[in-house]
Every structure is written in structure tokens, then in C-alpha cells.
Amino acid sequence: MTQALRVIFAGTPDFAAESLSAVLDSHHQVIAVYTQPDRPAGRGRKLTPSPVKSLALSHDIPVYQPERLKDAEEQQALAALEADVMVVVAYGLILPLPVLEAPRLGCLNVHASLLPRWRGAAPIQRAIEAGDSESGVTIMQMDEGLDTGDMLMIRRTEISNTTTGGELHDRLASLGGNAIVDALDQLAAGELTPTPQPDSGVTYAAKLSKAEAELDFRQDAQTLAARVRAFNPWPVTWCALGDDRLRIHLADAVDSADAATPGTIVKAEGELLVACGQDGRERLRITHAQLPGGKALPINELLRARAERFAVGACLGQPQTEASE
Numbered sequence: 001m002t003q004a005l006r007v008i009f010a011g012t013p014d015f016a017a018e019s020l021s022a023v024l025d026s027h028h029q030v031i032a033v034y035t036q037p038d039r040p041a042g043r044g045r046k047l048t049p050s051p052v053k054s055l056a057l058s059h060d061i062p063v064y065q066p067e068r069l070k071d072a073e074e075q076q077a078l079a080a081l082e083a084d085v086m087v088v089v090a091y092g093l094i095l096p097l098p099v100l101e102a103p104r105l106g107c108l109n110v111h112a113s114l115l116p117r118w119r120g121a122a123p124i125q126r127a128i129e130a131g132d133s134e135s136g137v138t139i140m141q142m143d144e145g146l147d148t149g150d151m152l153m154i155r156r157t158e159i160s161n162t163t164t165g166g167e168l169h170d171r172l173a174s175l176g177g178n179a180i181v182d183a184l185d186q187l188a189a190g191e192l193t194p195t196p197q198p199d200s201g202v203t204y205a206a207k208l209s210k211a212e213a214e215l216d217f218r219q220d221a222q223t224l225a226a227r228v229r230a231f232n233p234w235p236v237t238w239c240a241l242g243d244d245r246l247r248i249h250l251a252d253a254v255d256s257a258d259a260a261t262p263g264t265i266v267k268a269e270g271e272l273l274v275a276c277g278q279d280g281r282e283r284l285r286i287t288h289a290q291l292p293g294g295k296a297l298p299i300n301e302l303l304r305a306r307a308e309r310f311a312v313g314a315c316l317g318q319p320q321t322e323a324s325e
Contacts, residue, residue: 001027002188005084008103009052010034015173016089017051019110022177023087028184030061032081036092037065069099078102085187087180088142100142105187107142110176112169113205114138114154116197119147120205124172125165127205128230131222135159135168137176139183141194150194153186155179161225161252164232210235217263217274217317221253221282239263239317241291241309246316249296250288256281263317268310272299 005028009020012035023030033056041048049057056063066074079102086107088095100107113123115138120126127135136156143149155175159168186192213235215224228237228251238245260266260275267273272286290296291306303310 002185004028005105005184005188006031006082007184008032008034008078008081008083008086009056009089010086010091010093010095011052011089012036012050012092013090014051015112015169015176016091016110017055018173018177019087019089019180020052020055022181023184024055024059026181026184028181028188030056030059031083032062032064034064034066034078034091034093037067066093069093070096075099075102085184087184089176089180095142097144100144108152108180108183108187109140109142109147109149110180111138111140111147112172112176114156115140115147115151116202118203118205121207123205124168125205125208125230126203128159128163128165128168129226130203131226132159135172137172137179139179148197150196152192152194153179153183162229164229164250166233208235213237215239215248215317217276217284218278220277221256221284224276224284225251225253236290241316244292247290247296248286248288249290251284251286254283254285257283261315263315265310265312265314265316268303268307268312270300270303272303272310274316 007023007028007030009023009030011020033052035050035052038047038049040046053063069075075098078099083103085105086103088107089110095107111123113127114136118126124135134156136154138151139153140147140149140151157171157175183192213231215237228248231237232249236247236249238247254273258281260280262276262280264275265272266275266283274284274286276282276284287299288296289299289302
């Protein structure tokens with residue numbers, strides 16, 4: 001067994017908690033956890049600890065929640081922990097150079113993409129949205145850039161034409177936990193080999209916004225289906241249905257057909273087919289959707305219960321005139 005490293009863990013959401021759990025189950029010693037301050041959550045807007053904080057407290061690990069790490073006092077407190085390494089997973093704060101250099105062996109990051117593709121905030125969703133055939137996690141030696149450090153380990157996984165953002169998130173969280181423990185073992189043994197990221201193939205995964213979730217049926221069916229999957233479970237794609245919003249949880253692209261105005265319902269029996277593409281010859285098949293006040297349902301159940309809302313010839317989304325097509 002390799003030497004047990006003294007680890008500071010920095011992370012916030014569920015994705016990070018998976019890696020923390022894996023390190024806690026290893027022989028390495030988590031001496032402190034850094035996480036975002038408690039935030040209001042739920043209808044009551046009650047201050048709620050992050051998943052990482054809850055897990056740390058259940059293991060009696062000291063938790064630090066600074067608003068930022070730019071203050072010299074915070075940097076000195078972190079350095080005083082005398083960690084061998086800091087593991088950073090979706091923490092949410094920028095690490096200044098003094099923090100990066102404080103642990104003896106630096107800071108390792110679990111990033112949910114195959115770097116240098118999809119640096120940035122939303123790599124899981126952007127990979128699906130772009131139609132990538134694979135994703136993975138990269139263990140990276142952190143530097144002052146945005147996800148620009150040397151690569152230490154890569155684990156890959158397939159993205160199929162049914163993979164949702166939620167499914168890929170959970171799979172990568174598990175991969176990341178296994179990978180970071182392997183990386184710590186190799187780091188302790190002096191067996192990790194840094195590989196600089198190539199200059200080519202760099203893409204940026206911008207943060208998701210609710211505004212992006214509105215579907216434009218003038219786009220092609222494959223693009224729309226990929227966005228539906230990528231934005232499940234958040235922020236969930238939608239389109240106008242009269243004065244309401246129809247939230248679309250799952251959809252796929254089917255063979256093209258005769259032209260129709262983009263957004264037009266062309267079939268609403270057993271399945272819901274919507275014309276899309278610039279010429280309206282493509283079809284998006286909506287398979288799970290949700291009306292206001294209801295829950296997400298398979299589309300055949302929704303059609304049986306609310307058939308009057310989905311008449312053939314009705315238009316979903318913003319109506320498109322012939323001139324605007």
C-alpha cells in the first residue's frame with residue numbers, strides 16, 4: 001500500500017460528494033473540507049449545507065466555508081493545515097496562486113470532460129448538446145488558468161443517442177471518484193506523469209441558462225433532441241403551448257417527411273411528432289413531457305389525458321410566418 005496522503009478536499013455539489021466519498025473510503029486522510037457557504041434552498045429559502053459539507057460533517061471532518069480565498073488570512077489558515085495535496089471538484093471558487101502552491105504536491109482537479117475539450121462550467125451538458133460520442137473525466141494538475149493544467153489521468157465513457165445530462169453526470173461522478181483515488185495512489189508512489197494539454201481542440205463549456213432551454217423548431221431535429229437530453233434534468237427544455245409552457249423532458253429525431261411549418265404538430269396519436277428544421281421536413285418525436293401543474297409523463301399518457309391540447313395542425317413554440325422560415 002502506498003503512503004497515506006494528507007488531503008484537503010474542496011468541492012460543493014453532489015458531483016463532488018462522490019469524489020469525497022471515494023477518498024474517505026481510501027487509506028488517504030482527509031484533514032479538512034472546503035465548500036461554498038450555506039445557501040438558501042427550497043420554498044422556505046432555508047439556509048442549506050452543500051452535499052459535500054453534509055458528508056464531511058457526518059465523518060467529523062473540519063469544514064471551512066470562506067466566501068473567497070483571496071484574503072491573506074484565509075490563505076494562511078489553509079497553508080497551516082500542512083496538507084500533502086488538495087483535491088478540487090466543482091468547488092466554485094477561484095484558487096489564487098498561494099492556495100495552489102500551499103499543499104506540498106499541489107492541487108488536483110477532477111474535471112468532467114476529456115480536456116482540452118469543454119473547459120469551463122458545464123462540460124457534461126455541452127458534450128451531449130454538441131453530439132459528442134464520448135465524454136469522461138480528466139484528473140488535472142491545477143494552475144492559474146481555466147482548466148489549463150497538465151493532464152494526469154483520463155477515464156472515458158460513451159455518450160449514446162439516449163444519454164441524458166443526469167445520466168452522464170452520475171456516471172462521470174462515479175468515474176471521477178475512482179479516478180481520483182487511483183491518482184492519489186500514483187501520486188504518493190511518484191508514478192504520475194503530467195501531460196501538457198494540446199493547443200488544438202480547445203472548446204469552452206459556457207454555464208447553462210434557462211433562456212437557452214426554449215426550443216426553436218426551425219433548428220434541425222438532431223440538434224433539438226440533443227438539447228432536450230443535455231438539459232435533462234436541468235433546466236429542462238420547453239416550448240410555448242398556447243399561453244402555457246410545455247416542458248419537454250425526452251425527445252428524439254425521426255426520419256424526415258413532407259414539409260410543414262416548423263413547430264406544427266403533425267401526429268398526436270400514440271406519439272407526438274412536431275415538424276422542425278428550416279424547411280419543416282424533419283420531425284422531433286416528443287416522448288416525455290409536462291404540462292403546468294402536472295408531472296412529467298410518457299407522451300402517450302399525456303395525449304390520452306389532454307388530447308385537446310395537442311390537435312394536429314396546432315403550433316408549438318413561437319409561430320413562424322412563411323416569410324421568416
